Amino acid sequence: MCGIVGAVSERDVQGILLEGLRRLEYRGYDSAGMAVIDGGRVTQRAREVGKVASLAEAIETNPLSGHLGIAHTRWATHGEPSQVNAHPHMSGDRLAIVHNGIIENYQDLRDELKADGFEFTSQTDTEVVAHLIEQYYRKHSNLYDAVKAAIARLRGAYALAVLHADEPDHLLVCREGSPLVIGVGIGENFIASDQLALLPVTDRFMFLEEGDIADIRRDAVSIHDREGTPVERKIIRFEHGSDSAEKGEYRHFMLKEIYEQPAVIKATMEGRTTDTRVLEQALGTDAANLLQDVNHVQIIACGTSYHAGMVARYWIEELAGVPCSVEVASEFRYRKHVIQRDTLFLCISQSGETADTLAALRQAKQAGFRAALAICNVPGSSLVRESDLVIMTQAGPEIGVASTKAFTTQLTALLIFTLALARHNGLTEEREAEIVKAIHQLPGQVDQVLALDAEIAEMSKAFMDKNHSLFLGRGSQFPVALEGALKLKEISYIHAEAYPAGELKHGPLALVDSEMPVVTVAPNNALVEKLKSNLEEVRARGGELFVFADSAADVKAEEGIHVMQLPSVHEITAPIVYTVPLQLLSYHVAVLKGTDVDQPRNLAKSVTVE
Numbered sequence: 001m002c003g004i005v006g007a008v009s010e011r012d013v014q015g016i017l018l019e020g021l022r023r024l025e026y027r028g029y030d031s032a033g034m035a036v037i038d039g040g041r042v043t044q045r046a047r048e049v050g051k052v053a054s055l056a057e058a059i060e061t062n063p064l065s066g067h068l069g070i071a072h073t074r075w076a077t078h079g080e081p082s083q084v085n086a087h088p089h090m091s092g093d094r095l096a097i098v099h100n101g102i103i104e105n106y107q108d109l110r111d112e113l114k115a116d117g118f119e120f121t122s123q124t125d126t127e128v129v130a131h132l133i134e135q136y137y138r139k140h141s142n143l144y145d146a147v148k149a150a151i152a153r154l155r156g157a158y159a160l161a162v163l164h165a166d167e168p169d170h171l172l173v174c175r176e177g178s179p180l181v182i183g184v185g186i187g188e189n190f191i192a193s194d195q196l197a198l199l200p201v202t203d204r205f206m207f208l209e210e211g212d213i214a215d216i217r218r219d220a221v222s223i224h225d226r227e228g229t230p231v232e233r234k235i236i237r238f239e240h241g242s243d244s245a246e247k248g249e250y251r252h253f254m255l256k257e258i259y260e261q262p263a264v265i266k267a268t269m270e271g272r273t274t275d276t277r278v279l280e281q282a283l284g285t286d287a288a289n290l291l292q293d294v295n296h297v298q299i300i301a302c303g304t305s306y307h308a309g310m311v312a313r314y315w316i317e318e319l320a321g322v323p324c325s326v327e328v329a330s331e332f333r334y335r336k337h338v339i340q341r342d343t344l345f346l347c348i349s350q351s352g353e354t355a356d357t358l359a360a361l362r363q364a365k366q367a368g369f370r371a372a373l374a375i376c377n378v379p380g381s382s383l384v385r386e387s388d389l390v391i392m393t394q395a396g397p398e399i400g401v402a403s404t405k406a407f408t409t410q411l412t413a414l415l416i417f418t419l420a421l422a423r424h425n426g427l428t429e430e431r432e433a434e435i436v437k438a439i440h441q442l443p444g445q446v447d448q449v450l451a452l453d454a455e456i457a458e459m460s461k462a463f464m465d466k467n468h469s470l471f472l473g474r475g476s477q478f479p480v481a482l483e484g485a486l487k488l489k490e491i492s493y494i495h496a497e498a499y500p501a502g503e504l505k506h507g508p509l510a511l512v513d514s515e516m517p518v519v520t521v522a523p524n525n526a527l528v529e530k531l532k533s534n535l536e537e538v539r540a541r542g543g544e545l546f547v548f549a550d551s552a553a554d555v556k557a558e559e560g561i562h563v564m565q566l567p568s569v570h571e572i573t574a575p576i577v578y579t580v581p582l583q584l585l586s587y588h589v590a591v592l593k594g595t596d597v598d599q600p601r602n603l604a605k606s607v608t609v610e
């Protein structure tokens, strides 16, 4: 994913920009670049394919020095990774910009600008924005007005930082669908796509809101909202110690990671969705060409990632109407397969280093699949390097062995992928908009579930001295039940089995008695009435029920039936929301039992051997 850094200072900004880029390396990128305005008021630029270290070497040989500059790490979407496609992009020799996101109408704008005499040197959507701003600059002779006029013509998602040698005292930045933060210094100011890039220079940040344009000077920051009204954005101090590799105020990494979910789900959707659509190009340069050919999806993964794949199967078949198979990697790699034509091979992995998943991918590459897509959380991992297309989840480092935030961000990425695929398979714009809206509601809904933490901790007491438990779900909630059972067994060592609720009477009902707690997830969907009959079957055998239910599902609490009401959620996004109370339940049971929550016995975070 691309990264942006910028600075306006009395000191030379080159070092600040390079350090900022280094701190963004964890996001994954394929090229890096920088532009600064020097004392002679000329815009100078350096760009390199590969690592930030290569850019640093290039700059050492040919220094760029100046008091105002922008820099970027690029993850290719439009046009291959190459020096000419790397940012910053320039219009003429005075205006330079860096951009995160996707401009959907770039082709029309490109044709228009070409007709007006602009020459293009790259295949990117970003260069279009550079020329468009320059065109308006010629008219308005004012960078703020030029940027404002240009962004009014853009469709898609973007965070932009713009400089112009004719106005060497300030930077302009704006955001729409991609994050951008201002770092507030003393006599100097900074901008970045992620506050982590700026921690060496400041700990005070202002977060731009959608539609904001900010003018950044050495000693002043002024912000206007979408309507052009001057606005103040609160300065927030970065809390040291809440760094991603620190537990901070939390007792365990697992709890911290459960609580990070609203933020990381948001980060995973950012830059990939507008208010109403998924930005297909954000899935990779070649995504559109590829997705239109796909006739079948084969998903491969292990552990929690496999459960994410199982949820995705429901989505892919329902929304895209494309057949989808899901299999654990350790089985897939050791059997013969019949590969249907134009099958997309999709691997899901938090670490990108799981031995079985990698082995399956390597086999698949020999076996005639259409292409390999990875959904992964670790940039630069083997899986990322060896796949044709990659969707990075933005969960940040996950330390707890029991996976939590990786799972919900995998689901977010998988749903975005599904919508992009479905668009080639008859999904209407209205339905896409409805589901994208539901995706945008997820961070708030997960927050509402987190607010139930104390009640869930209370509920967990009922599990503390049990040896067995049963988890039930139907439809896309069946994999959620599987994931809930996996969490409980991983960290509390209580035997937990998950069943599709309809299978109850084909076996597990024989186990049900007062010693067997039965956990059920019951969003209000077409299957809820059937699920309620299954709950009656449990209750009739003396089983104690713990039900997480939508209030509209009308599951009544009574003797032996404990009901916790969850927010009303869209049926498609419900698996993401309903996973969270099950994570909290397992966490609290484990804490009560005094097990090693973050490093459960016999398990490893990354299984790199067979």
Ligand code: G6P
Residues within 6 Å of the ligand: 302, 303, 304, 305, 348, 349, 350, 351, 352, 353, 354, 357, 401, 402, 403, 603, 604, 605, 606, 607
């Ligand atoms: C291990 C971890 C699990 C994880 C699984 C797959 O078993 O403990 O949390 O789900 O590996 O790992 P991956 O990195 O491929 O998602």
